[in-house]
Amino acid sequence: MRRFILGMALCLAIVGGAAAATIPSDKVKGFTKGHTTKAEVLASLGPPDKQSGTPDGGSVLLYNYTSPQNDQSKPPNDLIVVCVFSPGGAYQGIQVYAKNDNAAGKPAAAPPAGAGQPMSALRDENVLTPLPAGFGIGAQGDNGPLHTAELIPAGETVNAWSRMITQQTIHGRRSEDPSKWPTQLAAGWKQACPGGAAEALSKDTVNGYPATLWRFTCPLNPATHKAEAMWMRVISGGDALYAVQYAYRRALSDDMEPEATAYLKTVKVCDTRGDVHPCPH
Numbered sequence: 113m114r115r116f117i118l119g120m121a122l123c124l125a126i127v128g129g130a131a132a133a134t135i136p137s138d139k140v141k142g143f144t145k146g147h148t149t150k151a152e153v154l155a156s157l158g159p160p161d162k163q164s165g166t167p168d169g170g171s172v173l174l175y176n177y178t179s180p181q182n183d184q185s186k187p188p189n190d191l192i193v194v195c196v197f198s199p200g201g202a203y204q205g206i207q208v209y210a211k212n213d214n215a216a217g218k219p220a221a222a223p224p225a226g227a228g229q230p231m232s233a234l235r236d237e238n239v240l241t242p243l244p245a246g247f248g249i250g251a252q253g254d255n256g257p258l259h260t261a262e263l264i265p266a267g268e269t270v271n272a273w274s275r276m277i278t279q280q281t282i283h284g285r286r287s288e289d290p291s292k293w294p295t296q297l298a299a300g301w302k303q304a305c306p307g308g309a310a311e312a313l314s315k316d317t318v319n320g321y322p323a324t325l326w327r328f329t330c331p332l333n334p335a336t337h338k339a340e341a342m343w344m345r346v347i348s349g350g351d352a353l354y355a356v357q358y359a360y361r362r363a364l365s366d367d368m369e370p371e372a373t374a375y376l377k378t379v380k381v382c383d384t385r386g387d388v389h390p391c392p393h
Contacts, residue, residue, distance in 0.1 A: 135177045136157065142156075143156075143195075143206070144203070145205055146204075147202070149201055149202065149203065150171065150197045153173065157175060160173035161174055169199035170197050171196075172196050175192070175194075175195075176190070176193075177192075178191060192208070193208055194207045234391050236385055238383070238391060239347070240379065241261075241277075242375075243263065250270040250276075257285075258281070258283075260280050263277040263278075263279075274360070275360055276357075276358075277358055279357075279379075280355045280356075280357075281352050282352055283352045286353075287349075289322070290346040291324045293346050297328075304335075305330035305332070306331075307330075309327075309328070310327070313327055318345075320389045322348045323347045323348070324345070325345050325373065325376065326346070327341070327342070327343050331363075339364070340361055340362075342359035345377075345379060347379070347381045349383075350389075358371075358375050358376055
């Protein structure tokens, strides 16, 4: 079972206000996916700071908490904790976001899931995708084995955006060459955009997993009549293939690559089932 530290398709407009008590990890560890009900979560955690629906008819409860102070969290972090429920009201899991008051566009730190205490948010293999300050989740869904989540700046939409971060998980593609996926995309990119280019920039490892970094550029997208530039990092996991893209809808400029690659370096994959690819404490 995987947990994606991105959350469901909801508005994360709550970035201010005082945080509540420390995360009640002792209660959260008692929640069981598919069995614990929404009523039981409410009885355990109390009224949420915000409640929202999801496109599939499910729901989410949003709470403000702080992490306990420890060696990795000095001082404690302000967190947003989201409990996710199916359309029938069955508990599906929990996601953790780190609040960040930095200027919009500057990548936030990776959410300190558990922040020194074990939490059910991380189990087996996980992709940890920070939510940058000033961004919200524009869309999220599944298409067969492909899971996609799109992050966009506040006030923009998935159709009208200036920057977009896209996280994709391709289930079933285990331990494959991380260059295979962007190579496949490159042919379609060049065909869809006359004069477009795709280039492999580097190969490295992320927490012990093979990874690669690519750059895609399009001088004029025929569909939008705008230029686009995208940097993609692909990480080859033992359970799935993970790709994260940082895209701009404007002509290529010198300021793009440092910002995009700095963010992509914060994306991690980890596995709780051993010490080879450790998850954060």
